[in-house]
Amino acid sequence: MTPWYKSSLTGRALIILSSALLSAVLLYRSLWPTPSVEHGTLNVDLVLSSLQLDKPVLFDQEVRPVLERRCVVCHGCYDAPCQLKLSSIEGLQRGASNEPVYNPARISPMQPTRLFVDAASTAEWRTRGFYPVLNENGRSPGNNLENSVLYHLLQLKQQHPQPESGRLPDSFTLELNREQTCPKLGSIQDFSRDHPLWGMPYAMPNLPEQEYRTLVSWLAQGAPAPAPPGPSAGLLPRVEKWERFLNRRSNRQQLVSRYLYEHLYHAHIHFDGSPPGEFYRLVRSTSPPGQAIDEIPTVRPYDDPGAAPFYYRLLRYHPSIVVKNHIVYTFSPQRLERYRELFLEPDYEVSTLPSYRPELASNPFRTFIDLPLKSRYRFLLDDARFFIEGFVKGPVCRDQVALSVIEDRFWVLFFDPEQKVFTNDASFIGAMADDLQLPADRRSTLNLLSIWTDYWQRQRRYMASKQALFEKINTHDIRHAMSFIWDGDGDNPNAALTVFRHFDSGSVAWGLVGAAPETTWIIDYPLFERIHYLLVAGFNVYGNVVHQVNTRIYMDFLRMEGEDHFLVFLPAERRKAIRDAWYTGLRTGVEKFFSSPQDWLQVESVRGYRTDQPQQELYRYIAARIAAVAPLQEAMNRCGSR
Structure with a gap:
């Protein structure tokens, strides 16, 4: 009798194929452990993102859209948990802090931590208590993930998906003034064990697979950052024209510019006719027009900028836009002409510029007493919605x-x-x-x-x-x-x-x-x-x-x-x-x-x-x-x- 395994070529081929698949599975499992909190999912995620590792993942084109859809609504303002701002690459590079901004029982004022303003580099933020959520040691994809707090929080969510029905478990804390838990790299394993459902996005549905792979691929590549954008093509001459206007040196112009700055410093300024997503901030800088902007980090717009000369500059604002703080003010040729009509054409004298002493500078009725009152009121009325929104x-x-x-x-x-x-x-x-x-x-x-x-x-x-x-x-x-x-x-x-x-x-x-x-x-x-x-x-x-x-x-x-x-x-x-x-x-x-x-x-x-x-x-x-x-x-x- 012919042995069963010789009865047909099909049978022999099936045995060979099955053996090969079994060997491949055993080899794969020996090299790539089953995902678990104890072993991590580093290798699995590298396999998932392998098609991306040889192709750069671009922050603005691929990563930012994911963050804007799923992360920025909570991590885009002063109330961002752990002060982790995900609305810009600079916020990711700064990292997180255990100190909350909102503390209604604070006895002493807190040192300001405004992104882009109160520190000029990531290294300076480290001296002010912020710790990294991206890898800052090593260049390999493995190190980039293993040493990233952000990766571990994304991974934790994938391991423990959000329940798809019913109420959220009581383990979630969602109160406005809840106590924050801000894990660092050294405590991330304890955090994962104690709070397995607290991965990111926190208390929200999981990221779709493609969005998860996009973020992990970018992190594995070392979280490459684009250069901060400047004015778009053709807009620079208009920016320069406004800076020349604001920095004229007559007493009248200096007082007018100060008044404008103290009312517009919080605006997202948009130039009429420029791309819809391009905005600027009006800042005080130690550097004159034509040089890189060096913003003066005062807490209030009427605080003393220092003894050295300063200049009003227009700084490109490139973080993601969130409704909470998006207050738009338009600069246009008509606006410039309106300023001249209100503040430069009337006949009045500014013999002495007011000081920045707190008791004077905080009182606009004393500081700007030389400016025509009707002009000041008209300025506010022209854009009343903007100022009420403030x-x-x-x-x-x-x-x-x-x-x-x-x-x-x-x-x-x-x-x-x-x-x-x-x-x-x-x-x-x-x-x-x-x-x-x-x-x-x-x-x-x-x-x-x-x-x-x-x-x-x-x-x-x-x-x-x-x-x-x-x-x-x-x-x-x-x-x-x-x-x-x-x-x-x-x-x-x-x-x-x-x-x-x-x-x-x-x-x-x-x-x-x-x-x-x-x-x-x-x-x-x-x-x-x-x-x-x-x-x-x-x-x-x-x-x-x-x-x-x-x-x-x-x-x-x-x-x-x-x-x-x-x-x-x-x-x-x-x-x-x-x-x-x-x-x-x-x-x-x-x-x-x-x-x-x-x-x-x-x-x-x-x-x-x-x-x-x-x-x-x-x-x-x-x-x-x-x-x-x-x-x-x-x-x-x-x-x-x-």
Whole structure:
């Protein structure tokens, strides 16, 4: 009988093939261990990425899109866990830190850690407590992965995938002020054992296989970094033109440039007609135009830049864009001409430039007293949404200090700069300048009582002076009184804004969005300027607890002032009841402790209301006043309000 294994060529071939496959599997398993926390997955991942290792993985074209889709929303701002900024290659190279930026109980101010500003190199960040998440020792692909914290966190997620159904396990900590766990390379194995589900992306679905391979391939190649981009082709002459304008040496131009810088330092500046994703920051530099920019790292834009000459420069901003801190301001030929019209054509003298002493520099009403007040107010009104966004959004990112003060939704309007009201009067504002001082002049003081003993008393004196003038005004028909509200000059949509609060962030929309809100602010020049200098220019996210509290309380003063301006347009007999309805719950204590002079509530300033619902009637008059620039939005939410 013929042996079974000789019965056919097919059988023999099958045996040979099976033996070969078995040998290959055994050899593979001996060389490439089964993935596990104990053995790692270094070799497996090198196999997965082998097709990429001989082809450079480009950061901007391949890695950045993955980070933007899956990582930057959490790791793109001051509130990035462990201060690990994944919005740029420089953030990855800087690495992570155990020290949180947000610490409401901080007694002493924290040393600032602003990426691109407070250290000039990765080595300098190491001296300031940041540790690497990329390999900084060795050149081989194996070392690049084995010595990368970022790789181990990505690998951990692949080993322990996110559950695809049901609630997240209780082991995840997602609280806003949760205690951070920031593993270093030496502790990554303990971290993996103790928190097997805490790989990256944390508490989110796994990366798709191709995106995972892209990141691992790039890490294995040593995380190659592109050079920082400069101005795009054809834009450099426009950048140079703006720098020449800002750095003219006359006293008038230097004061104007200082004013512009202190209001635009936080902007993402876009040149009209340039590529849509190209933005710049206005900075102060020790180096003049034409040389590499050497930014002066002051905490606030009005801090002393030092004795040496400095220059205003436009620095390309290349990190990924995140909504939290993306506040766009456009430079164009029309903008430049507008600046000349506002600040250079009027006839005024700047005999002496103001100093940078904190008590002076933190008070814009003293620092810029020589600039025409109407020009300053017009500058703010031209782009009111941008400046309101500064405190609603802004680089602080997690903004409970400002946003805990405001309603979930309210409207913002402005006094007309052409009307003869006392807050448009430069002599009145100049006389009140000391009483308009902001608490930022004391930096991170430990004197919590100063907000009551000093700044509230200043605010009371200012409000009392306003009240004395208010008592002398004539009574206006409500339709005529609408002329005191700015209508955008017929073509500027910034005349009316709607602010939305989203817990610790916010947004600003043009127009009157939604149904009539409970409250509305009407902002005049001194209120507008103080909002910016309190919550944007003067706010230090690295400051201590007293700075945070004083800022929060003073913002209550400003909010109440804006709301009181709205009440002025209502019948005197209804004002107190409406105001009392606003100050309920937690607000009751605020109104009790910080009640400004109240006599103005009884001063009749308007007449001619036709219904017994004056607040709703006032909203209709306002909507008609600004209809040309702010047509009613969300009409379906306004049923019965017309």
